Amino acid sequence: DKKGLILNLNIHCVCLAWREAWLKRLITEAQMVFCDGDGVRWGIGMLGHKAPPKVAFTRWIWELGGFAAREGLSIFLLGAKPGIAEEAAARLKKHFPAIRIAGTEHGYFKKQGPESDAVIEKINRARPHILIVCFGMPVQERWLLENLEKLHAHALLPAGGVLDYAAGRLGNAPGWMIQCYLEWFFRVCEEPGRLLGRYVTEIPYFFIRILGQRLRLGLFRAASDQNNGDGL
Numbered sequence: 001d002k003k004g005l006i007l008n009l010n011i012h013c014v015c016l017a018w019r020e021a022w023l024k025r026l027i028t029e030a031q032m033v034f035c036d037g038d039g040v041r042w043g044i045g046m047l048g049h050k051a052p053p054k055v056a057f058t059r060w061i062w063e064l065g066g067f068a069a070r071e072g073l074s075i076f077l078l079g080a081k082p083g084i085a086e087e088a089a090a091r092l093k094k095h096f097p098a099i100r101i102a103g104t105e106h107g108y109f110k111k112q113g114p115e116s117d118a119v120i121e122k123i124n125r126a127r128p129h130i131l132i133v134c135f136g137m138p139v140q141e142r143w144l145l146e147n148l149e150k151l152h153a154h155a156l157l158p159a160g161g162v163l164d165y166a167a168g169r170l171g172n173a174p175g176w177m178i179q180c181y182l183e184w185f186f187r188v189c190e191e192p193g194r195l196l197g198r199y200v201t202e203i204p205y206f207f208i209r210i211l212g213q214r215l216r217l218g219l220f221r222a223a224s225d226q227n228n229g230d231g232l
Helices: 011-019 021-029 038-046 057-071 084-095 114-126 139-147 162-166 175-179 183-190 192-231
Strands: 004-009 032-035 074-079 100-105 130-134 155-158
Touching: 004 011, 004 021, 011 021, 011 038, 011 192, 021 139, 032 038, 038 183, 038 192, 057 074, 057 084, 057 130, 057 162, 074 084, 074 114, 074 162, 084 100, 084 162, 100 114, 114 139, 130 139, 130 162, 139 155, 175 183, 183 192
Parallel strands: 004 032, 004 155, 074 100, 074 130, 130 155
Antiparallel strands: none
């Protein structure tokens, strides 16, 4: 019965957080952060840490739907183009007849002012256990940050384009592509206009930053070992 913000982290989010201080603070202060991209996992490994498992929201939405149906938890679907949230709700209901869809609303409204207030009022009347917000990064995170205290929901999850996947508008990568770490390529082929430019610029930038951090850590450790040796 508490309120928790659950964020997902991929290369795009990391690059945004390097530029936007408010997003970096939100990530560090969230109750839970999970990794939904292989690139972030590789970056974590390159820095000498054990990477957490990848949780792909586009597939996990079905596990979440099953869990909510079993536990009697209600879900509110917010975001995407008009009609998409309703299609996603219908497909979830078809898979899990017992699921409780508290409400749906598209994401094409002004994120501040009367339109936003009306959406918040609709959510609060429904009082969902789980609120899934799909505006795309970082708009969804900013909207949640600005309205966190107003929203009467327990688990708040920004989820990008997951409603398009749940509605069947976008497909899931085949298993062999997932095993070969090519899910990103499948997504680019499906949405080149939205993703190609982002991937071309952000992926190299991310790994350059990670390699720089790794180099700095290596130099620091070498200097530390040398100082310890001098002390002996």
